Amino acid sequence: xxxxxxxxxxxxxxxxxxxxxxxxxxxxxxxxxxxxxxxxxxxxxxxxxxxxxxxxxxxxxxxxxxxxxxxxxxxxxxxxxxxxxxxxxxxxxxxxxxxxxxxxxxxxxxxxxxxxxxxxxxxxxxxxxxxxxxxxxxxxxxxxxxxxxxxxxxxxxxxxxxxxxxxxxxxxxxxxxxxxxxxxxxxxxxxxxxxxxxxxxxxxxxxxxxxxxxxxxxxxxxxxxxxxxxxxxxxxxxx
Numbered sequence: 001x002x003x004x005x006x007x008x009x010x011x012x013x014x015x016x017x018x019x020x021x022x023x024x025x026x027x028x029x030x031x032x033x034x035x036x037x038x039x040x041x042x043x044x045x046x047x048x049x050x051x052x053x054x055x056x057x058x059x060x061x062x063x064x065x066x067x068x069x070x071x072x073x074x075x076x077x078x079x080x081x082x083x084x085x086x087x088x089x090x091x092x093x094x095x096x097x098x099x100x101x102x103x104x105x106x107x108x109x110x111x112x113x114x115x116x117x118x119x120x121x122x123x124x125x126x127x128x129x130x131x132x133x134x135x136x137x138x139x140x141x142x143x144x145x146x147x148x149x150x151x152x153x154x155x156x157x158x159x160x161x162x163x164x165x166x167x168x169x170x171x172x173x174x175x176x177x178x179x180x181x182x183x184x185x186x187x188x189x190x191x192x193x194x195x196x197x198x199x200x201x202x203x204x205x206x207x208x209x210x211x212x213x214x215x216x217x218x219x220x221x222x223x224x225x226x227x228x229x230x231x232x233x234x235x236x237x238x239x
Contacts, residue, residue, distance in 0.1 A: 002106065005091060006040070009080065028229050041070050095172060109215055112214070
């Protein structure tokens with residue numbers, strides 16, 4: 001079983017005070033979260049979807065799920081106080097859905113609506129082969145590692161450097177084991193699932209995703225998303 005675990009618990013503080021959380025902002029006639037969910041809904045190998053959502057916005061999300069006829073969404077759960085807790089709640093819901101069946105989970109940001117069918121397929125294939133899949137893109141500019149005094153301590157070789165994005169995918173029991181250890185050790189500051197998995201000794205394998213797989217965080221990202229969606233639409237029409 002392959003389950004998409006989509007977290008949409010952010011409030012979008014860097015969106016300059018919009019009335020709605022960023023995942024519910026409309027782009028090309030539909031909310032960003034729906035663009036994202038439809039990618040998983042339409043993929044033939046995704047069996048179920050869980051969404052961790054801001055609790056006050058769950059009724060609105062459920063209304064959207066009905067309006068856009070998303071049949072694979074089996075559970076919507078309240079998000080937590082941070083991303084790590086939101087993911088954990090989504091994973092626990094995925095465990096209930098799997099009902100004892102061995103499952104792969106694809107953990108994805110609700111505000112990354114520009115992945116594609118191949119990225120989802122490559123994630124599933126990598127977990128089946130290696131046990132993990134961290135979607136990444138190549139670094140196109142120089143990366144600087146900076147010390148506390150704001151001096152440059154290291155300039156990594158770009159050939160050996162990638163940017164981690166999403167989905168980040170694992171066997172469900174493996175990543176839940178990491179979350180359980182983190183809770184036992186009172187560690188709640190992991191920035192993402194791959195950071196947690198590496199900390200607890202899991203070997204991580206990369207798959208390359210599309211460069212446009214950006215996270216919508218600031219108004220600038222929203223403008224880029226609109227431009228990329230327009231470009232995709234025009235490519236379908238004009239080739």
